[in-house]
Amino acid sequence: MSEVVETGVPGDLARHPRTPASDTPVLEVDDLVVEHRDGGTGAVFRAVDQVSLRIAAGESVAVVGESGSGKTTLAMAATGLGPRGQGDVRLLGHSLSAISRTRLRRLRPEVQVVFQDPHGSLDPRQSVRSGLRELRALQPERTSWIGDADLLGRVRLAADLLDRYPHQLSGGQAQRVCIARALLMRPRLIVADEPTSGLDVSVQADVLALLRQIRTTTGAALLMISHDLAVVRSLCDVVHVMYRGRVVEAGPCDRVFGAPENDYTRELLAAMPGARWRSRR
Numbered sequence: 001m002s003e004v005v006e007t008g009v010p011g012d013l014a015r016h017p018r019t020p021a022s023d024t025p026v027l028e029v030d031d032l033v034v035e036h037r038d039g040g041t042g043a044v045f046r047a048v049d050q051v052s053l054r055i056a057a058g059e060s061v062a063v064v065g066e067s068g069s070g071k072t073t074l075a076m077a078a079t080g081l082g083p084r085g086q087g088d089v090r091l092l093g094h095s096l097s098a099i100s101r102t103r104l105r106r107l108r109p110e111v112q113v114v115f116q117d118p119h120g121s122l123d124p125r126q127s128v129r130s131g132l133r134e135l136r137a138l139q140p141e142r143t144s145w146i147g148d149a150d151l152l153g154r155v156r157l158a159a160d161l162l163d164r165y166p167h168q169l170s171g172g173q174a175q176r177v178c179i180a181r182a183l184l185m186r187p188r189l190i191v192a193d194e195p196t197s198g199l200d201v202s203v204q205a206d207v208l209a210l211l212r213q214i215r216t217t218t219g220a221a222l223l224m225i226s227h228d229l230a231v232v233r234s235l236c237d238v239v240h241v242m243y244r245g246r247v248v249e250a251g252p253c254d255r256v257f258g259a260p261e262n263d264y265t266r267e268l269l270a271a272m273p274g275a276r277w278r279s280r281r
């Protein structure tokens, strides 16, 4: 038995050092354009087309849209982790087009990404413990606030998992390890790119509850990429709806889901099982 069975909130999270409040938005994106070259035809197309968004400190913002609408490209460009494209992106007030490499390296830990495939995110040759050791060696001061066993406790995993390798973890356990690795860095922004869609339905709710808890207790902002509107509604304050690279509608979740103004948003909502998105948090 390796998961710590808990019914409520992981108590230790309540003692997590909160990210200092700041008036500076964690992320500001203005008129971002990112182009890709189509592998088949060779034609260049806009995967992200004139997108603007803003995430305040501690805010939870979702980007939704069908597969291929540009969500991941937007998230990667906006966090400096993928092709940057054109337009202005400011991470914690620093423009990515003007920032020095050294400064960007310093900013990196402030943004942590949790991907869809947890096993693909973990090095198969490293145990959980040695993976954490490597992260700690990169950022000794930043990561010294907590020991390995306590860190795993915060994502509701037992310490005996520390000596396991990724292939010895379930999908849910591996995703919690990924979340723990993100948490270790005390980020100001967590980007979660379809963090539950690779998981069994039975563990999806647990991972979402954990993300929600982390968000409220640590003060980190969240950029959630998802095609699952029910997930977004349960976790996010604001939603941006993407269609073919463009944001066609954006606003508070309650407003967008309750009274969508755009035809595509309406279609997206209509495609969801009614009870899932209509039920409120």
Ligand SMILES: Nc1ncnc2c1ncn2[C@@H]1O[C@H](COP(=O)(O)OP(=O)(O)OP(=O)(O)O)[C@@H](O)[C@H]1O
Pocket (backbone or CB within 6 Å): 036, 037, 038, 039, 047, 065, 066, 067, 068, 069, 070, 071, 072, 073, 074, 227
């Ligand atoms: N490196 C790349 N080179 C060429 N085209 C790419 C590249 N990455 C993404 N694309 C294309 O850009 C478009 C947007 O892809 P992206 O992954 O951003 O969409 P998405 O909304 O995140 O999709 P999904 O929900 O399936 O992950 C798609 O047509 C995709 O095939």
